[in-house]
Amino acid sequence: MTDTVPNLTPEQLDTFGRELDAIRQRALDDLGERDLDYIRRIIRVQRGLEVTGRGLMFASFIPPAWLAGVTALSLSKILDNMEIGHNVMHGQYDWTGDPALSGHGFEWDTTCPSDQWRHSHNYMHHTHTNIVGKDRDLGYGILRMSEEQRWNPYYLGNPVYAVLLAVFFEWGVAMHDLEVERLASGDVDWGEKRDLLAGIWRKASRQVLKDYVLFPVLAGPQAPLVLAGNATANIVRNLWTFTIIFCGHFPSGVVEFSEEATAEETRGEWYFRQLLGSANLTGSKLFHIMAGNLSHQIEHHLFPDIPAHRYAEIAVEVSELCARFGIPYNSGPLGKQFGSVVKKICRLALPDRLRGVARAKPADAPTAPTQPEPVLVAA
Amino acid sequence: MYTETSTTHPNSRRPFVPFQRRGLGHRILGSGLIDALAAPHGVDRYLELIRPGWSINELRAEITAVHHPAPDSVTLTLRPNHVWRGFEAGQFVRCTVEIDGVKRARCYSPASSVHRRDGLIELTARAHPEGLVSGFLHDHAAPGMVVGLEQAAGDFVMPSERPDDIVLISGGSGITPVMSMLRTLLDEGHRGAVSFLHYARTPDRVPYARELMEIAAQAANVSIDFVYTREGGHRGHFCADHLRALAPDAHTFVCGPPGLIDAVRADGDPDHVHSESFVPPAVTIDTDDAVGAVSFARSGLDAPNTGATLLEQAEAAGLKPAHGCRMGICHTCTCRKLAGSVRHVVTGEISSAEDVDIQICVSVPTGSVALNL
Numbered sequence: 001m002t003d004t005v006p007n008l009t010p011e012q013l014d015t016f017g018r019e020l021d022a023i024r025q026r027a028l029d030d031l032g033e034r035d036l037d038y039i040r041r042i043i044r045v046q047r048g049l050e051v052t053g054r055g056l057m058f059a060s061f062i063p064p065a066w067l068a069g070v071t072a073l074s075l076s077k078i079l080d081n082m083e084i085g086h087n088v089m090h091g092q093y094d095w096t097g098d099p100a101l102s103g104h105g106f107e108w109d110t111t112c113p114s115d116q117w118r119h120s121h122n123y124m125h126h127t128h129t130n131i132v133g134k135d136r137d138l139g140y141g142i143l144r145m146s147e148e149q150r151w152n153p154y155y156l157g158n159p160v161y162a163v164l165l166a167v168f169f170e171w172g173v174a175m176h177d178l179e180v181e182r183l184a185s186g187d188v189d190w191g192e193k194r195d196l197l198a199g200i201w202r203k204a205s206r207q208v209l210k211d212y213v214l215f216p217v218l219a220g221p222q223a224p225l226v227l228a229g230n231a232t233a234n235i236v237r238n239l240w241t242f243t244i245i246f247c248g249h250f251p252s253g254v255v256e257f258s259e260e261a262t263a264e265e266t267r268g269e270w271y272f273r274q275l276l277g278s279a280n281l282t283g284s285k286l287f288h289i290m291a292g293n294l295s296h297q298i299e300h301h302l303f304p305d306i307p308a309h310r311y312a313e314i315a316v317e318v319s320e321l322c323a324r325f326g327i328p329y330n331s332g333p334l335g336k337q338f339g340s341v342v343k344k345i346c347r348l349a350l351p352d353r354l355r356g357v358a359r360a361k362p363a364d365a366p367t368a369p370t371q372p373e374p375v376l377v378a379a
Numbered sequence: 380m381y382t383e384t385s386t387t388h389p390n391s392r393r394p395f396v397p398f399q400r401r402g403l404g405h406r407i408l409g410s411g412l413i414d415a416l417a418a419p420h421g422v423d424r425y426l427e428l429i430r431p432g433w434s435i436n437e438l439r440a441e442i443t444a445v446h447h448p449a450p451d452s453v454t455l456t457l458r459p460n461h462v463w464r465g466f467e468a469g470q471f472v473r474c475t476v477e478i479d480g481v482k483r484a485r486c487y488s489p490a491s492s493v494h495r496r497d498g499l500i501e502l503t504a505r506a507h508p509e510g511l512v513s514g515f516l517h518d519h520a521a522p523g524m525v526v527g528l529e530q531a532a533g534d535f536v537m538p539s540e541r542p543d544d545i546v547l548i549s550g551g552s553g554i555t556p557v558m559s560m561l562r563t564l565l566d567e568g569h570r571g572a573v574s575f576l577h578y579a580r581t582p583d584r585v586p587y588a589r590e591l592m593e594i595a596a597q598a599a600n601v602s603i604d605f606v607y608t609r610e611g612g613h614r615g616h617f618c619a620d621h622l623r624a625l626a627p628d629a630h631t632f633v634c635g636p637p638g639l640i641d642a643v644r645a646d647g648d649p650d651h652v653h654s655e656s657f658v659p660p661a662v663t664i665d666t667d668d669a670v671g672a673v674s675f676a677r678s679g680l681d682a683p684n685t686g687a688t689l690l691e692q693a694e695a696a697g698l699k700p701a702h703g704c705r706m707g708i709c710h711t712c713t714c715r716k717l718a719g720s721v722r723h724v725v726t727g728e729i730s731s732a733e734d735v736d737i738q739i740c741v742s743v744p745t746g747s748v749a750l751n752l
Binding site for chain 1: 412415416418419420424425428477479480481482483699
């Protein structure tokens with residue numbers, strides 16, 4: 001265990017876990033009309049922005065209308081992806097019994113089929129958060145995001161791959177469950193992935209048909225502008241979701257874990273890992289809504305199925321609890337957190353040997369993180 | 380009174396469905412193009428934001444009037460949207476309302492005539508102390524409120540070739556489906572003898588008393604009789620004499636508590652008695668005798684058997700199984716039993732086969748049970 005990870009006794013971890021369970025239970029007991037009103041209001045705003053955005057783009061011959069349309073559609077896609085889609089698909093509103101808000105039935109406005117997302121994200125990522133070798137969100141099979149991933153010359157392109165992943169993030173997410181890197185290495189056979197591919201094809205072709213064929217064609221002579229507008233909105237959403245999501249687990253200070261150390265976790269230890277493996281973003285209420293409240297990544301990882309709009313109030317209790325147990329609570333503004341993510345992506349592109357040399361140079365000192373990301377080897 | 384809301388339809392026995400005609404707007408909104416443009420959410424998710432009752436594919440109804448025919452009862456008049464396919468007298472609909480953010484569904488039988496020209500349906504619910512949905516409707520239903528519906532279902536219906544002589548028997552809130560039958564028969568100009576016998580605890584608890592009296596006064600072939608079980612008097616609970624006094628060879632339609640149905644069945648020709656139990660059977664929860672455990676295979680949960688119905692045990696375990704009537708009628712809660720044996724609380728029947736579908740709202744485990752839930 002490195003010095004950045006606080007040393008808690010099994011008894012302390014047990015108490016810590018029970019206190020978090022109590023916070024969770026209080027929130028569950030309080031679920032009601034307030035939560036439903038909130039998410040319905042967000043949905044209303046999103047659908048309004050979507051219809052407005054698509055409508056304005058039909059008036060693209062007036063340049064400001066095109067710009068306003070793209071802005072409205074981008075905001076709509078961000079809300080649909082994050083505060084609505086991601087959170088509803090976590091089952092945060094299953095208790096309402098409303099089929100339109102069912103975690104198992106919801107489909108979002110991205111190329112990723114929702115059932116595959118529920119497997120790769122809800123199960124794989126949320127269960128194995130930040131366990132190197134198990135959590136495929138650590139680099140999405142494309143990037144080197146951890147010292148524990150062995151360097152090879154491919155990773156020299158780390159920053160380039162990151163930019164490409166950001167621009168085409170929805171496609172990266174859509175292909176997440178395919179495990180492209182294991183297909184390439186021959187560990188997995190294409191035949192095993194046939195059903196997944198068919199699912200991606202079905203979902204993605206509907207999205208492409210809508211955004212890049214039907215709406216442009218309906219716009220007649222303005223087809224190219226509508227096509228460009230829809231593509232822009234998708235890319236804006238991709239860049240934003242990439243930024244927020246990468247700030248959840250990769251800023252400096254976030255802890256990674258090994259499979260061995262986490263093999264037999266208690267509930268308290270699981271909470272402990274979720275907390276150390278996540279980082280929050282500070283910002284205004286509007287910022288949190290646009291981030292799908294994933295700016296409260298810590299609270300989201302502790303309680304993934306509690307309606308996300310409650311994370312802000314839960315965060316007060318969680319940070320107080322952390323202070324009491326001496327556990328670091330990683331939180332910072334977007335600029336600072338994302339800056340440290342960018343640095344990590346660039347730093348890990350280089351072989352460890354070279355980096356060791358580079359870090360020793362005083363000129364590079366400010367860009368290097370103050371402490372290396374620790375790897376928890378013993379819980 | 381009934382003539383205000385319904386018009387005689389002597390030649391047609393098919394339910395009148397006014398909203399089935401689809402206009403150009405419906406055809407466009409229901410088209411494949413609009414579906415592709417509204418993907419992945421579907422056009423209904425946009426329409427409902429303009430008006431809660433608007434939907435292309437989902438059945439909903441708007442409450443147009445609310446009455447309280449008796450202190451503890453509420454009568455709702457509903458206008459279903461165009462998805463509604465109509466009903467047969469005696470059937471029930473599953474009605475969904477939102478209570479403190481949670482959707483709750485219960486089954487109610489329309490009491491209106493199937494021939495009502497305005498296409499509206501009328502539901503009457505009695506608010507009993509533990510009735511979450513009926514209590515909510517009693518206290519909060521108001522014109523303009525939109526409720527969810529499912530298409531009518533149920534086998535408690537009259538043959539399409541109407542028998543000449545018909546006996547309608549109801550107990551308590553079981554009056555609604557037979558009320559629908561009576562109103563439907565009147566609208567059809569039925570010429571045979573119709574005897575209507577209703578059992579209530581006290582006179583003030585009969586929702587349609589005034590209308591029934593008016594019908595009796597106007598229609599020579601209809602006789603109406605009320606029996607008040609808490610009033611003492613010369614008649615109490617159902618006995619064979621009541622039925623024989625009405626019509627010995629008539630088709631009998633009875634809806635009410637299980638005791639009433641059993642009594643009618645015991646005395647009538649089995650081919651001529653049609654029945655529906657309308658009151659949740661009293662489940663004897665014997666916590667002392669409950670043994671074994673209930674495992675919910677899909678959720679990976681196990682809980683000790685409490686002796687309650689499997690639906691209640693699933694809910695106590697934090698699951699949200701689909702359900703409707705909670706009394707074994709609507710089959711919404713039907714679920715695969717993987718192993719173990721259960722007792723049907725209404726029939727007492729034991730099911731011990733593996734891999735069979737059971738209604739979890741009326742099944743109690745007799746030992747360890749595994750459900751695909």
